[in-house]
Every structure is written in structure tokens, then in C-alpha cells.
Amino acid sequence: MTVQDDVARRHRAPVALRPLNRGFTAVLVGASLLPALVPLTLLDEAGGPVPGLANIAGLVGGVLIWWQAVLGIRQVSALFTPDRGGAVALHAWLGSAGAFFVLLHPLMEMIADRHGLAYLVRIDFTWVESTYTSLGRIAFLMFCALWLVSTLARAAVRYRTWHYVHYLSYPLGALVFVHAYGQGTFILDLWWLRAYWLALGATFAAACGWRLAAPLLAPRYELTGAAREGASATVYAIRPRGRALRPGPGQFCHLRTRLLSRAHPLSVVRTDPDSGELLFAVRDAGPFTAEFRRLAPGATLYVDGPHGTFTHEALRGARPVVLVAGGIGVTPFVELVRSRPEGGAVLFHAVRSPATALFGAELRELLGPDYVPVPGGVPFDARAALDRLGRGTARRALFFVCGGPGFTADAVAALRAEGVEDRRLHVERFEW
Numbered sequence: 001m002t003v004q005d006d007v008a009r010r011h012r013a014p015v016a017l018r019p020l021n022r023g024f025t026a027v028l029v030g031a032s033l034l035p036a037l038v039p040l041t042l043l044d045e046a047g048g049p050v051p052g053l054a055n056i057a058g059l060v061g062g063v064l065i066w067w068q069a070v071l072g073i074r075q076v077s078a079l080f081t082p083d084r085g086g087a088v089a090l091h092a093w094l095g096s097a098g099a100f101f102v103l104l105h106p107l108m109e110m111i112a113d114r115h116g117l118a119y120l121v122r123i124d125f126t127w128v129e130s131t132y133t134s135l136g137r138i139a140f141l142m143f144c145a146l147w148l149v150s151t152l153a154r155a156a157v158r159y160r161t162w163h164y165v166h167y168l169s170y171p172l173g174a175l176v177f178v179h180a181y182g183q184g185t186f187i188l189d190l191w192w193l194r195a196y197w198l199a200l201g202a203t204f205a206a207a208c209g210w211r212l213a214a215p216l217l218a219p220r221y222e223l224t225g226a227a228r229e230g231a232s233a234t235v236y237a238i239r240p241r242g243r244a245l246r247p248g249p250g251q252f253c254h255l256r257t258r259l260l261s262r263a264h265p266l267s268v269v270r271t272d273p274d275s276g277e278l279l280f281a282v283r284d285a286g287p288f289t290a291e292f293r294r295l296a297p298g299a300t301l302y303v304d305g306p307h308g309t310f311t312h313e314a315l316r317g318a319r320p321v322v323l324v325a326g327g328i329g330v331t332p333f334v335e336l337v338r339s340r341p342e343g344g345a346v347l348f349h350a351v352r353s354p355a356t357a358l359f360g361a362e363l364r365e366l367l368g369p370d371y372v373p374v375p376g377g378v379p380f381d382a383r384a385a386l387d388r389l390g391r392g393t394a395r396r397a398l399f400f401v402c403g404g405p406g407f408t409a410d411a412v413a414a415l416r417a418e419g420v421e422d423r424r425l426h427v428e429r430f431e432w
């Protein structure tokens with residue numbers, strides 16, 4: 001069977017990889033905020049502009065937290081869009097906007113009630129109203145921890161710390177909804193706002209429940225093969241035990257080795273349409289990749305996905321495609337290159353040793369001189385790359401950059417400096 005026949009067979013079903021429609025999502029977010037803004041006409045009922053606006057800031061913060069959670073939980077966002085990168089970006093942006101309102105709310109309450117800063121942290125469960133206020137204060141403190149770890153302190157903490165602190169979002173959201181339901185002036189006064197708030201709280205709880213149940217429902221796969229590639233990577237083959245996922249080129253799945261362990265994203269290097277077998281290439285990193293290496297053939301893996309729309313534009317084939325991979329960052333491009341037998345793609349692969357580059361031999365065979373190994377471990381030389389392409393092609397081409405956070409940041413900065421506009425730059429960082 002020729003490469004073309006094989007690709008045609010494996011891609012007979014078109015893959016829907018449409019990126020998140022940001023404009024439409026922004027309209028939905030705006031519409032969901034309208035009920036929280038209606039009380040702007042009723043400020044006097046809350047005792048004047050400052051307490052009234054404080055209430056509204058709390059409501060707006062609550063709605064944004066709802067969106068943030070819904071977009072942040074991949075099992076939920078995947079129900080609407082495969083664009084995980086877009087959902088995470090919006091989730092982070094809404095986190096900052098929500099932070100503003102969530103922080104504004106207690107500050108305005110403090111000013112309205114003429115209290116000092118101690119008001120923000122006083123915990124008192126002795127009577128009903130102070131209990132509801134204290135729930136809000138606990139949520140506020142959790143929010144501060146989450147916000148700090150995601151912004152100012154992000155560079156100082158390890159990925160895992162950042163990740164575990166994120167779990168605070170779930171109790172935090174629950175506390176915010178209960179706090180406002182028990183104490184929010186407008187929620188207590190307006191039956192329709194109370195109903196809206198209940199609906200938000202119920203859907204928030206359902207999203208969290210779905211997040212917890214998702215591993216139980218994730219398709220089970222069996223490890224069927226593992227082959228060491230070079231000094232620091234392993235290629236794994238896994239087969240479905242029941243329901244099979246059908247990732248398209250450039251998509252990734254989340255894998256966990258045990259039901260209660262953390263899931264990790266890995267790009268799919270190949271999907272077999274008949275057996276449903278998936279192939280992954282995994283670089284040695286930390287505890288998860290070490291545990292993966294220790295698994296014996298026949299071990300069960302829990303897989304969810306497919307996620308991602310990174311190479312969506314490249315699949316449409318309308319323009320020249322330039323792929324820039326840092327080491328293991330080549331994985332989302334392998335199936336893409338196989339699916340473009342007509343060519344039209346140039347791949348710059350930053351590697352320490354061209355002779356042992358992961359998938360180097362296959363990619364060289366498929367792309368010929370358009371597979372270009374470049375030195376790894378040093379900044380990507382965008383000027384040399386664009387000169388090699390020819391400036392005419394470089395002006396029309398779409399660029400896809402993938403790899404670790406350092407490599408992608410450097411390569412994107414270098415391409416921008418050479419005049420590649422953001423609209424032609426698509427990036428997948430191997431870290432959220």
C-alpha cells in the first residue's frame with residue numbers, strides 16, 4: 001500500500017476541528033451578565049449606590065466564575081468545542097476579569113459598612129447572617145490564593161503546585177453561590193434573579209459532578225506495545241477495550257494510568273481506523289511519564305478526548321504550511337504531514353542530533369528536502385528559516401509552532417520579529 005492509499009484510508013471520515021468562535025462566546029458571556037446588571041436601576045433598594053454596586057459586582061463576579069469553571073473543565077468545554085487551547089485562553093482571561101469583580105465586591109461592602117481591612121477576613125459562624133458572610137470571606141481568601149498562584153507567583157511555583165491550587169475553584173464556586181443566595185440583597189428581593197442564581201448554582205454543581213464522574217466514563221485502552229526511541233522518548237501503542245476515540249491529525253488526548261491519578265495531555269501520532277489503535281511518542285519528563293514507562297503490556301489506560309484544533313487551518317490546505325517543532329513538539333505534525341501527500345508543508349525540526357531525531361527518517365522520506373533539521377537547544381533562527389522558504393512564500397504561509405514553553409516563546413518572538421503577523425501564527429505549548 002502506498003503512503004497516499006494509506007492516508008486516504010485513514011482519513012476517509014472528515015474531522016470537525018473548528019476553533020472556538022470567540023465572538024459568539026463573548027456574546028453568550030455578555031448575555032449571561034444581563035440579569036446581574038438589571039439591578040443597576042434599583043440601587044436604592046440596596047441602601048444606595050455603594051452597597052448596590054457592591055452587590056452587583058458580586059453578581060458579575062459570580063457569573064464570570066461560572067464561565068471560568070465551565071470553560072476550565074475540559075470534559076465540559078469538550079461538549080461544545082474541541083478547541084482546548086481557545087477554551088483555556090478564554091478561561092484565563094475571564095479569571096482576570098472575574099478577579100476584578102470578586103475583589104471589588106468585598107472592598108465595596110467594607111467601604112459601605114465603614115469597616116477596616118479586618119472586615120475582609122473575619123470568620124464568624126455564630127449567627128446566620130455572619131455565617132453567610134464568612135462563607136463569602138473564605139471564598140475571597142481562596143480566590144486570592146488562586147489568583148496569586150496563577151499570576152504574580154506563577155513563575156515561582158512548580159506546575160503541580162499551580163495545578164493543585166486550581167482545585168480550589170470548585171469549593172470556591174460553591175461558596176460564592178451559597179453566600180450570594182443566602183445574603184445577596186437583589187437575589188433575596190427579585191424572584192427571577194433568585195431563580196437565575198439557582199440555575200447557575202445547579203449547572204455549576206452539574207459541571208463539577210461531570211468532572212468527577214468523567215474518569216469513570218472515559219474509554220479504557222490496553223497498552224499493546226512500547227518501543228524506546230533514542231535516549232529520552234518512548235513510542236506507545238494502545239488499543240481500545242470498548243469504545244474507540246477517533247482523533248484527527250494534530251489532536252491530543254488526556255491519558256491517566258489509574259482512575260484516581262491525574263490525566264496528562266499527549267498528542268496522537270497515529271490513529272488506526274480499523275482497530276482504533278492510537279500511537280503516542282512521549283519524552284521522559286517527571287512522575288507520569290516514569291509511571292507510563294513502568295506499565296506492562298496489557299495495562300489499562302483511561303483516555304479522554306480527542307481535544308485540540310491546533311492544525312485545523314493546515315488541514316484546509318489553502319496556503320503554504322510551515323511547521324516549527326522543538327524536539328518532541330513534532331508529535332502533532334506527524335499525522336498532519338502524512339495526511340498531506342501532495343506536500344506543501346515545510347517542517348523545521350529543532351533537534352540535538354539530526355541522525356536520531358524522533359520520526360526524522362519517516363518525515364524525511366515524506367517531505368524530502370522540506371524536512372529541515374535545525375539545531376536544538378539554541379534560539380530558533382527565524383531569519384534563516386524564512387530565507388530558506390523564500391520571502392514570497394513566507395509572506396503567504398501559515399506558521400504552526402509546537403514544543404515546550406521556552407522553545408515556543410522564543411520561536412514565536414523570532415517569527416514576529418521577522419514580520420509574521422499573529423493571525424498567521426498558530427501555537428501549541430506543551431504546557432497549559
Ligand SMILES: Cc1cc2nc3c(=O)[nH]c(=O)nc-3n(C[C@H](O)[C@H](O)[C@H](O)COP(=O)(O)OP(=O)(O)OC[C@H]3O[C@@H](n4cnc5c(N)ncnc54)[C@H](O)[C@@H]3O)c2cc1C
Nearest residue numbers: 159264265266267282283285286287288289331430431432
Ligand atoms: C496539548 C499538549 C500536548 C502534549 N503532547 C505531548 C506529546 O505528544 N509528547 C510528550 O512527550 N509530551 C507532550 N505534552 C507534554 C506532557 O503532557 C508532559 O510532558 C507530561 O504531562 C509531563 O508529566 P510528568 O508527570 O511526567 O512530568 P512533570 O514533572 O509533572 O511535568 C513536566 C512538565 O510537563 C508539563 N505538564 C505536566 N503535567 C501536565 C498536564 N497535566 N497538562 C499540561 N502540561 C503538563 C508542565 O510544563 C511540567 O512542568 C503535551 C502537552 C500538552 C499541553
